[in-house]
Amino acid sequence: MKKQTTIKSLLQRISWLMLVLSIVPLIISVLIYTRYLFTYERSVGNISEANRIANDVEEKIIEEAWSLTYGQLTPEEFTKSNNVHRIKKEIRQIKKNTQSTQERATLNIVTRSLDNVNNYLEKIVANIEANEPFQENQELMVHVESATNLVHDILQDFVNVEIKLAANQSQQVRQSIIVLSVIEAFIIAAIIFFTRSTNTRLMKQIQQPMEEMIHMADALSDGKLNYRINTLPGNELQKLSNSMNEMADNLVVLLEENALKQYNLAQSEVRVLQAQITPHFIYNSLDAILVLEEMGESEKVKEMTYALSDFFRISLSQGQDWIPVEKEIKHIHDYLIILQIRYGDALTYSIEIEEKIKDYSILKMILQPLIENAVYHGTKLVRRTGKIIVQAFLGEQDELHFYIIDNGKGIPEQKLKEINQELADGLDTDFTEGYGLFNVNKRLLLYYGKEAKITITSIVDKGTTVHVTVPTMQKGATKHVQSFYR
Structure with missing residues (x-):
């Protein structure tokens, strides 16, 4: 009896084949490019150090030698500040980062030339201590300058050697890319062949049966x-x-x-x-996506799906409580995009934000609940086209201001006084209404302290303005929950 092929085993074989076909060139590429990167970085570092040392040889050693010769430096001071010893140590450090014999041979010549320079300088010191004529030191300085020029030229030769090595490495990488491209072309051809050969089998064993079962599920749900x-x-x-x-x-x-x-x-x-069951944002959004798909509105489906994805990605923010203002604005922008697609011409919005505040950090998800209130308790309750305006700017005292303005139903005067009083009471209030507003106010007070506040102004049948003020925090900064109670 022929052994049945399970879906799991079939998919496992496909997965393993795809993995094998893709992982080999990937590993080779990583090894080649890593090796090239290390070699390139080493060459660049050596070139940079060699150029710097060449400048030191031309400037500092000559300047120091003339200062010694003219008596501006005492022999003791010169001995303490002798740059030749420092430069020799730096040359030895560069030598550790070399790989070819040509590099090491060039640096050995530099070291011997520096020894000659040091010998001349020691003779000058000895002449000064022995009160020898000034002319002898001048003659020695001619040798010092000649030797330092030689060191400079040899270091430039070393730079040229490094450049040639980097060029050779670059040529090897280009050749490797060509080889890898050919290999990947064969792999792509193999994948295409394998995909075509297994497509019929997959259709027969998976897709068609799944469609049949979906059709049965639909039939049962329809009462058949x-x-x-x-x-x-x-x-x-x-x-x-x-x-x-x-x-x-x-x-x-x-x-x-x-x-x-x-x-x-x-x-x-x-x-x-x-x-x-009460309407929920995610369910309504997914339903709207399905409706748009059925209507053939693929662009709106794509826009709404991206907006919904970004909305929840920013909501999670990898567990972080603090995000840049730019992300918080993107969060509400995605939310408003979703609402506008759902409500169509019944809702419009605009967002006005100062460019300079985008990099400040802010407690996440403090604006979206306020916009949700503005829509569901404001614009949604009037017959005219709803409009939401979001404004954000930096205040004179380096505080951040956010305004959420709607043209909705508005709040009666007495009720508005009660809400503002409860906002002012902060953590001491029970806040019997407006859970979203209470949640934002509580989080602001817990994280920012008394520096944060929410105030509301409203005119019945005209609209409502919610004003949020928080202190500025630099991007990447965090702040723990405030341990205080009013």
């Missing part, structure tokens, strides 16, 4: 309880299809035996669910 799945290929889907057929058979039996009871129970459950 007599629908059954035909025999499927011998894998896990066959067991699943048999189970679905058995489930449908059992369902028919149960419905026939308990028709009235199940009907009444189903009706009761529907009423309970209808009473309990």
Whole structure:
């Protein structure tokens, strides 16, 4: 009996093949490019150091030698500040970073030349201590200058050697790229061939059975309880299809035996669910995406999907409480995009933000709940086109100001006084209404302290303005929860 091929084993074989076909050139590429990168960085470092040392040889050693000769430096001071010893130490350090014999040979010549320079300088010191004629030191300085010029020229030769080595390495990389390109071309051809050869098998063993089961699920959900799945290929889907057929058979039996009871129970459950379920942002957004897809609005589907993805990505922010102002604005922008696509012409918005505040840090998700309130308790309750305006700028005292303005229903004067009083009471209030507003106010007070505040102004049937003020924090800064109570 032929062993049945399971979906898991089939997908595993495909995965392993794809992995093998892709990982080999990847490993080779990483090794080649890593080696080239290290060699390049080493060459650049050596070139930079060699140029710097060459300048020191030309300037500092000559200047120091003439200062010694003319008596501006005493022999003791010169001995302490002798740059030749320092430069020799730096040459030895460069030598540790070399790999070729040509590099090391060039640096050995530099070291010997520096020894000659040092010998001349020691003779000058000895002449000064012995009060020898000034002319002898002048003659020695001619040798010093000649030797330092030689050191400078040899260091430039070393730089040229490093440049040639880097050029050779670059040529090797180009050749490696060509070889890898050919290998990858063969791999792509193999993948295309394998994909075409397995496509029919996958269609037969996975896609077609899945479509059949989806069709059965749709039929059962539509009340077509007599629908059954035909025999499927011998894998896990066959067991699943048999189970679905058995489930449908059992369902028919149960419905026939308990028709009235199940009907009444189903009706009761529907009423309970209808009473309990309230519209939720994510469900409505996903429903809107499905509707747009069915209408063929692919661009809007893409825009809304990206906005929803960014919205939740920023909401999570890898568990961070503090994000840049730019991300917080992007967060509400995504939220408003989703709402505008859902509500169409019934909602418009604008965001005005000063460029210079984008890099400040801010406590995340303090604006979105306020905008949600502005829409659901403001613009949504009026017949005119709703408009949300968001403004953000830096104040005179280096504080951040955020305004959320809507043209919605507004808040009655007495109710507005109560809300502002509860906002002013801060952590001491129970805040019986407006959970989103309370949550934002509480978080602001806990994280920023009394420097943060929310104030609201409103005119009935005209609209509401929510003003949030928080102190500035530099990008990347964090602040722990404030340990205080009013």
